[in-house]
Amino acid sequence: MNPFPASRLARRMEILKASDIREILKVTQRPEVISFAGGLPAPEFFPARDLGSLTKELLEQEGPKALQYSTTEGHPPLREQIASRLNAHWGTNHTPDEILVTSGSQQGLDLIGKLFLDEGDTVLCESPTYLGAISAWSIFKPTWVEVPTDEEGMDIEALEERLDRCPNAKLVYAIPNFQNPSGRTWSLERRRRFMETVQRRGIPVVEDNPYGELRFEGESLPALKAFDKSGLVIGLGTFSKIFCPGLRLAWLAAEQPFYEKLVILKQGADLHTSTLHQMQMSRYMELHDLDEDVAKIVPVYQERRKAMVEALEADLPPGVRFTRPEGGLFLWLELPERLSARTLLQACLERNVAFVPGGAFFPNGGHENTLRLNYSNMPVERIQEGVRRLTQTIQSLL
C-alpha cells in the first residue's frame, strides 16, 4: 500500500464509501447462501439463445459498423424504438431526439449529478430512496432532503413545506412505480399533484422507472412525464429488468436544454455506449415482441412475491410490518425499533440468509430497523426456506 496522503485526493473522496449492497453481494456469491440482497432479475428468462443467433447474423452482415465507434446520442433506430415504447406504455410524447442511450441507468444518474449538483445543493427524494442514486450523487456533496412518503407516494404537503424552506432546490428524485427499496407505487392523484407542485416552482425532476413494466396487479398509471408541460422531467429507463442487465443498456429521456448538455457530459464520460449492444437490442426488438417477453416474466415474479408475502404473513411476529408491492422486485420490512437490521443480518448470515439493511437507503441515516428483500431471483421453495430462516432469526432476537 502506497502511503499516499488522502489530502492529495479530491475533497469529494472524504465521504466516499463502498455500496453496502455490492459489498454484501460479494459475501453472498457462495451458492449455499439464500440471498434476498441483490436486485437481480431471473436469469432463466434472459433470451440468451435468440441473442446469440441474431448476434452472429448481425456481425456477419454489419460487423464493421457494429464494432466501430458511433455517436454519443446512440444508435438512431434504437432511439426510435425506445421513444415509441415509452410513449405506448407511459402516456408520454417523446421524440427519438430526446433519447440518450446510456451505459446503465447508473450512468444516467452520474450525468444528471454532473449537470445539476454543486456542493451543498439540495436534492429532494423519497424516504427511503434508491441506494444507487445516493452513491452516484454523493460525490457531488449535495444536501439530501428526504420527503416523507406513504403508500400513495410522496406526501405533497411535506414536499411543499420543504420546498418553501429550500426554494433553490436543484432536483427532486422519484421512483413512482414499485419503488426500490420500498416496493410502493404512487397513486394517479399523487402524480398529478406532485407535477403541479414542481411545475409551479420550476424544479427539475428525475423520474426513475426501471420496474414499471413488471406490474402484477392493478392498472398501469401514466408517468410523471405525462403531466409535464414545462420540460422539467428527465426520465430514466433501462433494459436491465425487461431484457437483461449484463449489457448495461439503458436510456435517459430529456428535453432541451438538458438533453444537449447531458450528451456533452456523456462524451466526456465514455464517448458512447457499446455500438454492438445497441444494434443487438435494436434487432432483437425488430425480431421479437419485448412486451411478450415481459408478459412471461411477470407471472413468475408475481408468484415469487406471493410466496414471500405468504411466508412472511405466516411466521412474522407481531410488530413487524412489510409492504405488498403491486409489481417490481422488492419488498420492504420494518422491524420493531429496538431491533437493528444490521444485527439481524449478522445473525442471518450465520444461517446463510442475506438481505440489505434498510438504513443504507436513507441518505441522512437512521431507520436501522428496516430492511429490503428481493424476491425475483430464486424459485418459490428457496424463498420459503429463506423466509423461514429469516423469521426464525427475527423471533429469536426479539
Next chain:
Amino acid sequence: MNPFPASRLARRMEILKASDIREILKVTQRPEVISFAGGLPAPEFFPARDLGSLTKELLEQEGPKALQYSTTEGHPPLREQIASRLNAHWGTNHTPDEILVTSGSQQGLDLIGKLFLDEGDTVLCESPTYLGAISAWSIFKPTWVEVPTDEEGMDIEALEERLDRCPNAKLVYAIPNFQNPSGRTWSLERRRRFMETVQRRGIPVVEDNPYGELRFEGESLPALKAFDKSGLVIGLGTFSKIFCPGLRLAWLAAEQPFYEKLVILKQGADLHTSTLHQMQMSRYMELHDLDEDVAKIVPVYQERRKAMVEALEADLPPGVRFTRPEGGLFLWLELPERLSARTLLQACLERNVAFVPGGAFFPNGGHENTLRLNYSNMPVERIQEGVRRLTQTIQSLL
C-alpha cells in the same frame, strides 16, 4: 426549448463545450468526405465473424451468467489476461487485482478526474495533449499547466520548473507512445528521467497507452510504469485500437490506495462494464492470439502512414512542418503562424476534406496554426487524394 436558467445548473457547466472532434465527425459522415479527422481504426480488421461465432457459443453455454449483473472490478479471467499481456509487452509487474475493467479509456479518465481533481487543482500535461482528457477533466475545473514537449518527450527541465512553481500539482498526464495528437514517442532516457522526477516529488502519473502496440519501426520501450517503485503510475489501456472500439472495452491498472477508490467511483458511474463484452473478449483471447491480429494491422497502418508522409513531402510548401510517427494513428502538422487551421478547415470542407484543427489539443488555447491528421482509416489512394486536396488548399491560402 425550456427557458431553464443556466444559473440553476451546476457551476461546472459554465465551461462545458462539445468536443470539436465529435462535432466535426458528424459533418464528415457523408461518404464523399475524405476525413482525416477521426481516430477510427480500420474496420476491415475487426474480427466480426470470429466474434459472431464465439458469441453464439458463449451465449448457448453461459448465457445466464453472461447476461447477468457482475462485479465492478471486472470478469476475473479477463483481468488475468490483461495483466499478463501488460507485463509481457511493457515490462510491468501487474497482478490481476490491480486491473479495473472500464467502459472505454474515456471512463478511466473520468474516474481519475473524480479521484483527484478539485476546482483549481493543477494538472500537468504534454503540449499538445489528448482532447479526450481535456474534455473528461475540464468539468472538474483544474488549472492545466502545459509542459513543452519535443521529439523525445516531455522536457524534464521544464517539468521541474513547473513543479517548483506548483508543488501541489495533483497529476501528470502523459501518452508516451505515438501520442495523440502529435504522433511523438518518448525516448527511453526521457522516460527514466521523468519517473525520477515524479517519484522524487510524489506526484501521481496517468500513463495513457492506447496505441503502443501499433509500432511500425524501432524498438518497443518499457512503460513509465516499469520504472515506478512508488505506486504512483495509473495506467490506461484499451482494446479499441488492437481489437475494436465499438465494444467500449478498456482497463485501468492501479495500485492501492488508488485502486479501491477507483472501484467505488466506477460503482457510482455505471456499476460495471458489460458482462457479455468482458466474456466475449476473454474467450476471444483464449481462442486467438491477439498479438497475431495486431501483427496484421501494423503493416497496413505503416503503409498508410508512409503514403501520407510521402504525399505531404511531395507537395507541402516550405514552412510547413510535420511529424513522422513510428506508430499509432496520427500525424501532426504545423502551418506557418499566419495561417489558422480553422480557416484551412473551412476551405478544405468545401473540397470534401476534413481534419481536426490543433488548437483544441492545447488546454490553454493558442497554436491555431496546427492540425492533426489520421491515416489509419482509409486506403492509400484515398489518403493520396485527400492530401493532394489539403496541400493544394494550403498553397492557395498561403
